[in-house]
Amino acid sequence: MSWMKKSALLASITSVAIVGAACGNNEEENGGAEGDALSGKVVMDGSSTVFPIMEAVAEEYSAEQPDVEVTVGVSGTGGGFKRFVTGETDFSNASREIKEEEAAEAEANGVEYTEIAVALDGLAIVVNPENDWADDITMDELNKMWTDMNVKTWKDVRSDWPDEEISFFSPGKDSGTFDYFNEAVLDDTDVRQDAQLSEDDNVLVTGVAGTKNAIGFFGYAYYIENEGTLKSLKVDGIEPTAENVTSFEYPLSRPIYTYVNNASMQEKPQVVNFARFMNENAGALAEEVGYVAMEQASYDENAKLIDELAGE
Numbered sequence: 110m111s112w113m114k115k116s117a118l119l120a121s122i123t124s125v126a127i128v129g130a131a132c133g134n135n136e137e138e139n140g141g142a143e144g145d146a147l148s149g150k151v152v153m154d155g156s157s158t159v160f161p162i163m164e165a166v167a168e169e170y171s172a173e174q175p176d177v178e179v180t181v182g183v184s185g186t187g188g189g190f191k192r193f194v195t196g197e198t199d200f201s202n203a204s205r206e207i208k209e210e211e212a213a214e215a216e217a218n219g220v221e222y223t224e225i226a227v228a229l230d231g232l233a234i235v236v237n238p239e240n241d242w243a244d245d246i247t248m249d250e251l252n253k254m255w256t257d258m259n260v261k262t263w264k265d266v267r268s269d270w271p272d273e274e275i276s277f278f279s280p281g282k283d284s285g286t287f288d289y290f291n292e293a294v295l296d297d298t299d300v301r302q303d304a305q306l307s308e309d310d311n312v313l314v315t316g317v318a319g320t321k322n323a324i325g326f327f328g329y330a331y332y333i334e335n336e337g338t339l340k341s342l343k344v345d346g347i348e349p350t351a352e353n354v355t356s357f358e359y360p361l362s363r364p365i366y367t368y369v370n371n372a373s374m375q376e377k378p379q380v381v382n383f384a385r386f387m388n389e390n391a392g393a394l395a396e397e398v399g400y401v402a403m404e405q406a407s408y409d410e411n412a413k414l415i416d417e418l419a420g421e
Contacts, residue, residue: 147174147379154182155189155202156285157310158328159365161398162228163202166387169394173386177379185308186285190368196220199373199380203366204230204285204328205292221371223418225411227387228395229403231354232290232361233332235339239321242270245343248294248360254324255279255290256298263322277304278316278325284308289363290326314339329354330399354401365400374418381419388412 153163160183167179182189186203193201194215206224207215215222234251236243242263250267254260255277263270279300280287287306291297300306307313310327317325318338329349332341341349344360353359367387373380388411392402 146176147382148176149178149377149379151177151179151200151377151380151383152182152198153180153189153200153202153367154184154192154198155200155367156186156204156365157183157280157308158186158204158230158284158286158330159202159227159367161330162365162391162395162400163200163367163387165394165398166390169390170383170386174379174382177383179383185281185283186288187283188308193222193368193370194218194220196370196372199370199377201368203368204363205288206366207368208288222368223371223374223414224366224368225384225388225414226364226366226403226407227391228365229354229401230363230365231329231349231359231401232286232293232326232363233329233349234324234326234342234344234361235317235332236324236342237317237319237321238338238340240340243267243342245346247345251294251344252296252298255300255304256295258301258303260301273322276316276320276323277301278313278320278323279304279306280310280313280327281306281308286327290361293361293363329401333399351401364403369418371418374415375420381415384415384418385412388415 160181163181167181170177170179184192186205189198189201189203190207190211192198194211195218234246254266254275260266260275262272262274264272279290291300305316310331313325313327314331314335317323318335332339332349347353347359349359349361354362369380369384374384388408392405392408395402
């Protein structure tokens with residue numbers, strides 16, 4: 110289901126209840142009563158897209174709670190969920206919603222979780238800055254480029270573009286960004302076999318920046334970070350700007366998430382404390398690292414949800 114059809118999530122984030130899981134409850138892990146100086150661990154993994162936000166949140170949080178060890182892994186949305194659905198992590202960062210098969214595995218493992226949207230992002234379509242022929246592209250052209258192996262050159266996409274062979278750079282298949290592109294652009298058709306895939310967005314940036322006839326895609330924030338070495342394309346005539354992402358006018362706008370283990374919220378005060386800090390600061394920190402904050406009403410709804418998960 111598209112984000113536009115689910116826009117109510119910005120006003121109300123719903124908890125996904127599966128089967129409860131038991132977790133450790135020793136004093137060292139729980140860190141004492143909330144409001145005191147806390148200790149223990151907060152473990153998260155997942156999306157490279159969400160990573161810059163959570164890295165910034167973790168750094169700011171360490172100044173308030175220096176005895177809480179927060180680890181932020183970056184194994185991709187799919188890789189993060191592999192750990193999360195077995196109860197290995199407290200949070201799983203995701204640039205897409207959890208898949209049915211992942212939810213089923215969580216249920217089988219007795220993991221109960223809640224989805225929380227933390228910010229907005231646009232998926233940027235980027236080319237080499239020496240590309241002086243393409244300024245915009247349509248969703249249909251993107252689908253054709255990335256699924257039809259008969260498309261070899263830019264001229265095969267649009268007749269007035271040059272007869273130069275295209276190099277394709279894509280996030281890896283364990284990436285939530287890949288999954289989102291697959292659903293939104295490719296209609297769940299297999300991506301072309303000659304695309305160069307990487308789970309590391311920096312590899313994609315380097316590939317497109319170093320190859321004149323390249324095209325690639327990744328989160329808007331990575332484009333902003335590398336704006337001087339890349340050129341973004343309009344999609345269906347709409348630029349990937351913060352304003353257009355917020356309004357969802359840009360066709361490839363999306364929310365990005367973290368998923369929290371409900372048992373961690375019930376049994377680990379440091380996880381509750383971190384969740385509250387994250388929600389209070391994610392919007393501002395998202396803007397600092399190139400993403401787009403949600404409306405304040407969405408963070409207010411998140412706060413109510415976090416209180417409910419904490420039993421308050």
